[in-house]
Amino acid sequence: MKTKKEATLLHALIPILFLIVALSTSIIVFGADPHIPLIATIIVASLVATISLGYTWGEIEAGMIDTIKMGMQAALILMVIGTIIGTWILSGTVPTMIYYGLQILSPGIFLVATALICAIVSLATGSSWTTAGTVGIALLGIGQGLGMPPGLIAGAIISGAYFGDKMSPLSDTTNLAPAMAGAELFEHIKHMVYTTVPALIISLVLYGIIGMRYAGNVLDMGNINAMLDAMTANFTISPLLLIPPIVVILIVVMKVPALPGLIAGTILGGIFAAIFQGASFGAIIDAAHYGFELESGLEIVDDLLSGGGLDSMMWTVSLILIALSFGGVMERTGMLHAIGKSILSLANSTGSLILATVLTCIAVNLLAAEQYIAIVVPGRMYKDTYTEKGIHPKVLSRTLEDAGTLTSVLIPWNTCGAFMFATLGVHAFQYAPYAFLNILTPLIAVIYGFIGFTITPLEKDDKIEGAKV
Numbered sequence: 001m002k003t004k005k006e007a008t009l010l011h012a013l014i015p016i017l018f019l020i021v022a023l024s025t026s027i028i029v030f031g032a033d034p035h036i037p038l039i040a041t042i043i044v045a046s047l048v049a050t051i052s053l054g055y056t057w058g059e060i061e062a063g064m065i066d067t068i069k070m071g072m073q074a075a076l077i078l079m080v081i082g083t084i085i086g087t088w089i090l091s092g093t094v095p096t097m098i099y100y101g102l103q104i105l106s107p108g109i110f111l112v113a114t115a116l117i118c119a120i121v122s123l124a125t126g127s128s129w130t131t132a133g134t135v136g137i138a139l140l141g142i143g144q145g146l147g148m149p150p151g152l153i154a155g156a157i158i159s160g161a162y163f164g165d166k167m168s169p170l171s172d173t174t175n176l177a178p179a180m181a182g183a184e185l186f187e188h189i190k191h192m193v194y195t196t197v198p199a200l201i202i203s204l205v206l207y208g209i210i211g212m213r214y215a216g217n218v219l220d221m222g223n224i225n226a227m228l229d230a231m232t233a234n235f236t237i238s239p240l241l242l243i244p245p246i247v248v249i250l251i252v253v254m255k256v257p258a259l260p261g262l263i264a265g266t267i268l269g270g271i272f273a274a275i276f277q278g279a280s281f282g283a284i285i286d287a288a289h290y291g292f293e294l295e296s297g298l299e300i301v302d303d304l305l306s307g308g309g310l311d312s313m314m315w316t317v318s319l320i321l322i323a324l325s326f327g328g329v330m331e332r333t334g335m336l337h338a339i340g341k342s343i344l345s346l347a348n349s350t351g352s353l354i355l356a357t358v359l360t361c362i363a364v365n366l367l368a369a370e371q372y373i374a375i376v377v378p379g380r381m382y383k384d385t386y387t388e389k390g391i392h393p394k395v396l397s398r399t400l401e402d403a404g405t406l407t408s409v410l411i412p413w414n415t416c417g418a419f420m421f422a423t424l425g426v427h428a429f430q431y432a433p434y435a436f437l438n439i440l441t442p443l444i445a446v447i448y449g450f451i452g453f454t455i456t457p458l459e460k461d462d463k464i465e466g467a468k469v
Helices: 009-029 036-054 057-091 093-106 105-127 128-145 150-167 172-181 184-213 221-234 239-253 260-279 281-290 300-304 310-332 335-344 350-368 371-388 393-412 415-424 428-433 437-453
Strands: none
Touching: 009 036, 009 105, 009 281, 009 335, 036 057, 036 310, 036 335, 036 428, 057 093, 057 128, 057 239, 057 260, 057 281, 057 371, 057 393, 057 415, 057 437, 093 128, 093 221, 093 260, 093 350, 105 128, 105 150, 105 184, 105 239, 128 150, 128 260, 128 300, 150 184, 150 393, 150 428, 150 437, 172 184, 172 371, 172 393, 184 239, 184 350, 184 393, 184 437, 221 300, 239 428, 260 281, 281 310, 310 350, 310 371, 310 393, 335 350, 350 371, 350 393, 350 437, 371 393, 393 428, 393 437, 415 428, 428 437
16 A cells, blocks of 8 residues: 655645636537536546545545535425426415515615515525525515515625524534534634624625615616416416415524425425415426426516526535545645644734634635634634633634635536525625625725734633543
């Protein structure tokens, strides 16, 4: 057996630079999808690991499979969300939400209302994905009906959804971050208030200012009425059709695991499709598998109410599996650790340590394509350093979420960015400039680090699980 070498920054930079060149060339020059460039990068990373570091293919493959296991729940949820969207459109649930929303919300308040609605739903459910896959889809349709750009609407949806996801004790990442840092859950949540609430307030102000651009616009009531007429002509619209999303939200709030709760949403969608729209069993199965396609004669309504289905998620699921495979190679062979260690070597002050943590989380999100890894790897990497510098672990856990959780959705090939693209149909590059909360929170965390605000010192009687004291 070969003696394994410790990965250096140079080793790690080879696949990273190849990834940057391969993705930019394929996507920008040729307009290709990211899948094949990522596979090519996996090959390059594996060659570096075998030739230069002494790893066997079996060890590399095991690393890929172990990392894929971390993302399998996300892939399964994504597939079920596809069946929900298909059956909820067929049942009239999504058309009903859009129908009533078009009559209630106006352009001037729409973006602020969107962010707040998504924040409340996500706080209650602990899931940005559930929020985007239910009320998010409806709000996107309403916003487009009001004449707003999809990227702007999706940015407001994601800002609100990730506020709730980050702050809710029901969220998986909210529980994972303190576990990695050695902090207590509710201490962690309270400490996040200092970075996340100011970011939300600033975001709401920005959405209010942008919304004012549309407030003076005269609504094209002819266009809106045409949309309403097209919906009533093709679907039975009823307040009772709001029951499926309400039930799904309540199921998640009651701490039922995500997959059974979402499957219940699909079943309800099928039942309501049969009751309210007279859909046959075959039509329900087709909608769940292949999605729903509307031909109303009005293009904007057809675009809004066509989509969903299990098949619609396969592009994204394949991207997630490939991206996780790359992350697994980088993690198992120590190349991710080499990057983090190099960044950490530059951290001489508290502010630079916070900055290093943020940059590491972003780097792992870029390279490993999974927010859980972007919390686990930096958490393990920096836990003892924070303790040695006398910084309370809740500062680390907060920073892991500020950067690891919130930047994941801004990266197209990350599981979160890929999910939002598959669910909302808006590319990450379109909504990222408008996802203000996700951009501002890590910036605020870095500023606090340099000015010392809310950087709680570690007291002698504080017990940190798993830390060296």
